[in-house]
Amino acid sequence: MIVVTGASGQLGRLVVNGLLKKVAAxxxxxxxxxxxxxxxxxALGVQVRQADYDxxxxxxxxxxxxxxxxxxxxxxxxxxxPQHRAAIEAAQQASVGLLVYTSLLHADTSPLPLADEHKETEQLIRAAAIPFVILRNGWYSENYVASIDSVLQLGAVFGSAGEGRIASAACADYAEAAVAVLTQENQAGRIYELAGDESYSLAEFAAEIARHSGKHIVYHNLPEADYKAALVGAGLPExxxxxxxxxxxxASKGGLFDNSHQLSQLIGRPTTSWKVSVENAIKG
Structure with a gap:
């Protein structure tokens, strides 16, 4: 039995669709x-179990x-x-055979504050003495591609990444990696640093949008506080x-870059090009 948490989310649904191609519902x-x-x-025969981290x-x-x-x-x-701790303790009680956790790229050394909770969760998993696999997922290309409509309206990409390289991949690529680990044997103890085969700066991202849209698009690098204020002004929650x-x-400090190609090796194909993701978003 393969159990998937967070199955209604973007990544979770892709994982389930992938599993259905390899194992019985x-x-x-x-x-x-x-x-x-x-x-x-x-409706396809998959078991659904209601539970809450809280x-x-x-x-x-x-x-x-x-x-x-x-x-x-x-x-x-x-x-x-605390939510992850509750899940890990429950996994112990349920005698789970293998725990696969989606962490963050280079969580143990990452300059991203977002990594702190992942790092602590990884420590909890190790202490639990459950066989585990850590999938340290890099950035989803969708995280930046989702802003393309507003970029086209404003004529600019805004950010604070400087010249930092971003090795993103499609969410579907990370889902495929999870499916591979869940359906292969001899995975226990592995830690995968997962990222796209290609990398780009936000200036290059802006140039790619310009190339496909035919519009003049530039990248404006802002101080962190100014970028946050711009995001709040655009309607995002603080x-x-x-x-x-x-x-x-x-990202400006290298936190979203990796060139080990572990993701493409795990899924057995090149990762989805960020340029393809940009092109698809613009052309619909």
Whole structure:
């Protein structure tokens, strides 16, 4: 039995779709707070188990019978450690055979403040003495591609990444890596640094948008506080604006770069080019 947490999210849904191509639906269980969000998977024969990180007593039963558990990191930044601790303790109680956790690229040395909770979670996993795999996921290309509509309106990409190289990959690539680990043997103890085969600066990102749109697009590098203020002014919640601005500064220090090609090696193909992601977003 393969159990997937956070299965209603962007990454989780892609993982489940990938698993369904390799294992029977009856061998997959999804742990979600809102079962209605995965009704389409339930209709295919996948088990759906309701549980909540903030209700630890619900987790052990949800993880029961898991030969392999994919713990997709919680999305509430600042609250992840207690939530992850509850999940890890429940995995112990349920005698999970293998715990696979989605962490952050170079979590142990990353300059991104976002890495702190991942680093602490990794320490909790090691202390739990459960066989584990750590998937240290780099940036999703979608994190930047999602802003293209506003970039086209404003004629500029704004950020605080300086000349930092960003080795992003499509969310689907990271999902495929998780599926590979969950369906292959002899994975316990491995730590994967996962990132795109190609890298780019935000100036290059702006130039690529200009190339495909035919519009004049430039990159404006801003101090962290100014970039955060711009994001809040654009309507983003302050917490998300903080994460994005801090992460951009981390990118300027190399925090989103890796050239080990472990992701493409794991999925057996080149990662999705960020240029293709830009082109698809513009051309629809």
């Amino acid at each position: 009856s061998e997959i269980a999804l742990v979600v707070r809102t079962p209605e969000k995965v009704a389409d998977f339930a 209700q630890p007593e619900t987790l052990a039963a949800a993880f029961k019978g898991a030969d392999k558990l994919l713990l997709i990191s919680a999305n509430e930044v600042g609250r992840r450690v 917490g998300l604006a903080t994460v994005l601005s801090e992460s951009d500064v981390g």
